[in-house]
Amino acid sequence: MYPDGKPEYLYQMRMSTQPSPASANVDREKIYQWILELTNPDTREGALFELSKKREVVPDLAPMLWNSFGTTAALLQEIINIYPAINPPTLNAHQSNRVCNALALLQCVASHPETRSQFLLAHIPLFLYPFLHTVSKTRSFEYLRLTSLGVIGALVKTDEQEVITFLLTTEIIPLCLRIMESGSELSKTVATFILQKILLDESGLSYICQTYDRFSHVAMILGKMVLSLAKEPSARLLKHVVRCYLRLSDNPRAREALRQCLPDQLRDTTFNSCLAEDKSTKHWLTQLLKNLDTPGNGADQQVGISPLASQ
Known part of the structure; x- marks a missing residue:
């Protein structure tokens, strides 16, 4: 002193x-x-x-x-x-x-x-997960x-391997998927951004595509989001959904599954008005459809992820 x-x-x-x-x-x-x-x-x-x-x-x-x-x-x-105060919700x-x-x-x-x-080594994000469990x-x-998601979003925004490695040892993926399914538009956007960042990392993509259950859960939620966006469009949310699909298509087994389960709304003119003013999303969607329309090779036929995984 x-x-x-x-x-x-x-x-x-x-x-x-x-x-x-x-x-x-x-x-x-x-x-x-x-x-x-x-x-x-x-x-x-x-x-x-x-x-x-x-x-x-x-x-x-x-x-x-x-x-x-x-x-x-x-x-x-x-x-x-x-x-x-979160259980019961008061x-x-x-x-x-x-x-x-x-x-x-x-x-x-x-x-x-x-x-x-140091923030990761202290496992501080785990203290926020009870808030992400709320409904x-x-x-x-x-x-x-939303504020709790912002903390996780700030971590993944750095594109650092140690962040993804840490998050993959936690329950952040199912938590984000639940918010993507039932949260507000803004919360859905941040949660989908977090999933996108995890997928863009090689270890994150491998983790999600490693088993039928993991891939099918992600594909099912993304499919539901597309159906919801067809009714209530959001260009910023669509951007992250399309980017997630595009990244999944980089995995041979996931690509084969997506050929069967990609929502029709991403193949037809449903989102033309959104895409007209968003060149990056339009480019990603074009690349996604190109990836899925490319004839399968030996790698695509590996047994692992069912082509009907999201049904």
């Missing part, structure tokens, strides 16, 4: 985190003070609110949070304190806003290259699920 009563680690943060141009207009002393206040239950709520607003303009906020004494424990305490707007501010700070830590590996349609729960 230094003479002015402030902990030594705050002085170390001052020495190691020089202000960048983007954060030049931010009062650093206030940032340090709010971080200190996170460890005090009486001042934590206000500090969560203020820091969550500043996370986009303080580039080094993540290492400051992660390396300050007691801060991560305080954020996890905010998450754990909400568990009793979560109110105030509770949801407060825990989502804590989640926003964890997303900041998950996004930063200096703290991401209540109220705004409080939807906001909670």
